Amino acid sequence: MNDKPQLPAELDAPSGVAELWAALRPLTAARIGLPRTGASLATPALLDFRLAHARARDAVGAALDASALQAGLSRLGQPALVCRSAAADRRTYLMRPDLGRQLDADALALLQASGSRGGLAVVLADGLSAQATQRHALPVLEALLPLLQAQGWLLGPVVVLHHGRVAAGDGVARSLQAEAVLVLIGERPGLSSPDSLGAYLTWAPGAATSDADRNCVSNIRPQGLAPQAAAAKIAWLLNQMRVQQRSGVALKDQMNQPVQVPAG
Template sequence: MSNLPDLPPAAPEPDPWASLRAFTAARIALGRTGASVPLHEALAFKLAHAHARDAVYSVLDTERLLAELATLGLPLHQVSSRAQNRQEYLQRPDHGRQLAEESKAHLVADAECDVAIVLADGLSATAINAHAVPLLGLLLPELRATGLHLGPLVLAEQARVALGDEIGHLLRARLVLVLIGERPGLSAPDSLGAYFTYGPRPGLTDEARNCVSNIRSAGLPYAAAAAKLSWLLREALRRQLSGVALKDQADLLTE
């Protein structure tokens, strides 16, 4: 039997980059204990991974969203993609890009509109539940102030970004804006993305769209996102294009 006293466990070694954690939610400056990360950081990683998985399988809070969206003063439709459940949505991305047949009848347009807006669950319904209505509360007044004719709001389940192109085409919209839950990250399970397409129609691909991403309280704030989207949407309509040909130049100094 050894007579040596028991030694206390080694304290985590401080990380020289620890001060940078005040500026980002990224997993940096975790410290280390021996050759590994500290236990509390390992557990935090597992918890973040669980939150990301939960976000993928989260569902729209449909009743609350419909009630809140009804206060925004626009016609409201509820549709779904061809994907009949979450498993099919994840295994068949193409089904998430196509409207279910029974949903098409809800989207018969009497007249053209400048902008139609789609709220899609995507890969994180949590993001739509948390951020879509507050963002629209700031964005819609800016769009109305410029005289744009706004089309209906469409709440879409089991939806991919490209589903907005078919919806916009059926609504005879000059431009469609899709607010969608983005793929969850280990520090952002509730990130909201905003994709828009000029001249929406089925079959368009990613180069025809623009994206403003990471809209959330710990990312791009609502007010900044609304201002950026307002400028981009007006430019897309003025120049009659979107995608790789349209750059965000709102912050450039002009003479």
């Protein structure tokens, strides 16, 4: 008995298979049905792969332009504080993830001297793709700020963080005595998405906070989740965090469903 799947007759030929892949490629950014020459990839497909790989490597090593972000935040009416993690440079940041989760002494002093207390702390961090934060963080905030204002959130200065990882936002929130923290950060680059932005939301972050205590909205970019849609999702999650006094795995994303708040 032959269990091998059979193609329709009209596709049971090289030309038919090529037409099938051609119809599927516009539906995904994944590399599917790549043309081959013998046992090797065809030259255009190979060059495209190498270009994507180079862009991903460049994204990991790129520096954050804090001045440009400050200027953009000023146009949105938001003051900004530029801080650094305990990782002194990009190489250290990549080799020592633990240092990227901590703030350096100058950052702690600057935040504590800012006079901002309570409400929501917002952090823009380079993460593993500074260009993602550079390109998409301000459009997300532009759509998000009116929603936060409507919800009555108190916002302090936005923190622009060099060499920061998600958990560094916990230290920012504690220094500002904030109820919650939103970290907009460049995600690990993929071969089709070197500029994907992630949003990480945490309620009452503390020294024992783990990734299980966070909610994440990912793949924010033109080819993924649009800034307006991301802002709506973030605002909904932040509001539910405040209502339910929790975040992470204890807070389910039921944005399009009625939410039952448990008693107590």
